[in-house]
């Protein structure tokens with residue numbers, strides 16, 4: 542039997558791990574998993590996860606959980622907030638006061654957003670979700686550093702133009 546890790550039969554391997562192997566090939570599977578350390582490790586890992594999940598109990602929801610959830614959903618619907626607004630608010634206005642043109646700042650933010658939204662080639666397309674959740678603090682900092690640089694550049698070009 543060819544190793545399912547190499548042949549890409551991971552779904553069948555998962556079924557085997559969960560104790561529901563393809564009946565016709567059960568013996569074949571058993572033999573392979575016993576002899577293949579990679580598959581043995583995979584099966585052991587899966588079984589550990591399932592055991593942990595079986596032992597896990599979801600905490601009971603509080604009485605007003607539904608109410609609070611609906612209120613929150615209603616709030617989100619009434620004032621939808623684009624991700625960049627949430628990034629912008631804390632330090633964006635400070636940058637504007639320092640003379641950075643809003644359009645330039647917004648442009649940098651959009652570029653930063655596009656770079657962050659581009660999914661890695663191996664990842665399946667994700668439903669659109671607020672990308673700000675995956676921003677690392679240093680990424681935001683870099684974006685704002687870039688914005689500051691752009692602001693300095695804009696000021697420099699303006700004073701150059703004024704001298705001409």
Ligand SMILES: [Zn+2]
Pocket residue numbers: 543544545546573577578579580581
């Ligand atoms: Zn194997």
